[in-house]
Amino acid sequence: MNIISKWSLMIGLAVAFASCKKDDSLDYYQGGTAPVLTLTDSGAAITSANKALNSFSLSWTNPNYQFSSGISSQNVNYQLEMDTLGSNFTNPKMFVQTISNNLSYTFNVDEINADLSNKMGLATGMPHTIQMRVVAGLGSNNAVSLPSNVLQFVVNPYAPPPAVKPPVGGVLYIVGSATPGGWPPLSNDPSVEQFTTISSTEYKITIALNGGGEYKLVSVPGQWTEQWSVAAQDTYPNGGPFVLNGANCIAPATSGTYVIDVNFQTGFFTVTLQ
Secondary structure, X not given: OOXXXXXXXHHHHHHHHHOOOOOOOOOOEEEOOOOOEEEXXXXXXXXXXXXXXXXXXXXXXXXOOXXXXXXXXXXXXXXXXXXXXXXXXXXXXXXXXXXEOOOEEEEEHHHHHHHHHHHOOOOOOOXXXXXXXXXXXXXXXXXXXXXXXXXXXXXXXXXXXXXXXXXXXXXXXXXXXXOOOEOOOOOOOHHHHEOEEEEOOEEEEEEEEOOOOEEEEEOOOOOOOOEEEEOXXXXXXXXXXXXEOOEOEEOOOOOEEEEEEEEOOOOEEEEEEO
16 A cells, blocks of 8 residues: 655655554555546637637546545645657656646647747647646645646647847847956957857857856847846856846856857757867
């Protein structure tokens, strides 16, 4: 019998199994039923003309987690997962939406289109087969997770606006103590800190970084009208989401030559040691 304390889910199943002495103060987990996921409304087609309308509407059944004292009163968390066919919900770019204490969810057309193209990285203007499921779990650590059945859809996302506003002039620089030129005024030729333009929404540079130094991305060195960085200080030294007018980025701890790829379409950047 699987045992789990509904008063202290954090102890984990392994600890519960290791306990041989019965404790009458604990409830005993007796099971649950995997939620059944249903498409309740296919909604409007995913097109730019319909972006203000609702698309998919999904609902699912309560797993009814059962303890020795009866049905659990714990809050049930749900993770709505969306992945491409064949990835089996293992893709690093799989979309996950956390939903608490609710048995349904409706996607707005513009929302699901951004999820498909910007977050999952699916090419626009062509069909893709995706799968959806919902995974139920108890507590903050989603103990005794129960995945639902899988629904399958064919989607054709349209090109959405960039997740982060790109430079108006189409030029991007990196400045800061992590870079060879430092903070403006730069101590060297500014071209050393200039990114190569891959597209109107993607920029790339290969540059020496001082380990642990700070930096920001700007459209004009010395001007701060347009500046891009992480939302919170000392986060994502190897890349992650970025925002307009955030806190200083921090370079990886080890000094070296790095390739920085900034994608305004997805709103993510990467910092890779060369």
